[in-house]
Amino acid sequence: MNNQTTTKLPIHFNSDKVGKVWRVPYQQRAAEAELWAEQHSIKPASVDEMRICLLLIDVQNTFCIPEFELFVGGQSETGAVDDNRRLCEFIYKNLGVITKIIPTLDTHTAMQIFHPIFWLNKAGEHPTPAATSITPADIEDGIWQVNPDIANSINSNYELLTKHAYHYVKQLSQDGKYPLTVWPYHSMLGGIGHALVSAVEEAIFFHCIARRSQTQFEIKGDNPLTENYSVLRPEVLQSFDQSLLANKNTRLMQQLLEFDAVIVGGQAKSHCVAWTIDDLLTEIQQIDHTLAQKIYLLEDCTSPVVVPGIVDYTEQADAAFARFAAAGMNIVKSTESICNWLKNCRLC
The missing domain is CATH 3.40.50 (Rossmann fold)
Structure with a gap:
């Protein structure tokens, strides 16, 4: 152990509070950090x-x-x-x-392409978040359409916004990643x-x-x-x-x-972590594939998206990390x- 790492934890750290929300006492912590x-x-x-x-x-x-x-x-x-x-x-x-x-x-913000308010069905209802995916066919068949009331708020006219939305959903499908998921706010x-x-x-x-x-x-x-x-x-x-x-x-x-x-650590292993690493790997492979060796993935500081009984992205997350390791990470x-x-x- 060198003098730059330690097995000790500051006395203020309470592992029982990690899953809670509270105010950080900045001035007190600053003084303690300098002393530490x-x-x-x-x-x-x-x-x-x-x-x-x-x-x-x-x-x-x-x-x-x-x-x-x-x-x-x-x-x-x-x-x-x-x-x-x-x-x-x-x-x-x-x-x-x-x-x-x-x-x-x-x-x-509220009015974004993946939020419920952006879309309407024929009955004027918004899609159910997390349970709704929108495909090009859905738009072609009139199952979902852009909410005309939001166009002005995002600095676009309705015709241009509908053209973009269809193009966007189609582009996602062509890239082979996934259909557009409507997420909760x-x-x-x-x-x-x-x-x-x-x-x-x-x-x-x-x-x-x-x-x-x-x-x-x-x-x-x-x-x-x-x-x-x-x-x-x-x-x-x-x-x-x-x-x-x-x-x-x-x-x-x-x-x-x-x-x-x-x-690298954070959430979620199957989504934002995986795709950030994937984009970094793409950049590395265009420059010098050996640069992948300087990337370290904290496997025990990230988790996949799992909704019990509905969806489990564990296998996809593990496959992505295996691919990153094979590339030298x-x-x-x-x-x-x-x-x-x-x-x-x-x-x-």
Whole structure:
């Protein structure tokens, strides 16, 4: 064990509170973080010889707190809570070696293409969230149509909006991923579901102060006309008239690949985590396939989407991680010493 990692956890960390929402006492934690850094000889991140990034995907209340909109329970039904307990412990124990933490924030408003208000059936009813998928045939047959009352709110006229919606749904089908899923309202900007899980936010803030390393928040999903499962690119890049709908996050892609190691965790393993890693792998394979070796996936800090009796994405999530490992990425556990699994480790 080197002097930059520790088996100790700060006294304020309470694993029983990870599944709850509460206010982080910033000023108190800041003072404690500075004292912790002094006591454990933790230096500022700016002097790190080995630069390590912790990329946290959507560790937000909406996905991680039981009874919230899209809680990721996994097969254990407590998945995200258990994941975040291990994640907090990982951050505290490796405070001195994690150079930067980059949390992504799924960010939505009500009138977006995957929310119920966007669509109507012939009876004027909105689709049932999570239980409704919309295909090109559904639109062609008039089963679902764009709600004309929302066009003005998203700066489009109704005719253009309907053309885009059909193009969008058709594009998803052609890409072979999935039909458009209508999701419950979630990760709503300004709402409590959008916020980071309190215990994780506290750990990230503690790191920020102790390491003098500004947390870098990455917003995704706020474009009303496309989805952003991955933080690195939207699901559809062009509209029906071939105009640019949204851009890839090339800045973040390039930044991640400049680190000596990138460690990834968050929710959900089967969706936003898998597609973010997949986009990163695509970028890597276009540049230098050996760069995959610097990516580390915290297998015990992520869970798949499972709705008991309805859907279970565990198999798809595991298959995606197996594919990432075959491409050279590393599947690791947060409970193991970081020095044991980091390649070309220069921490000790």
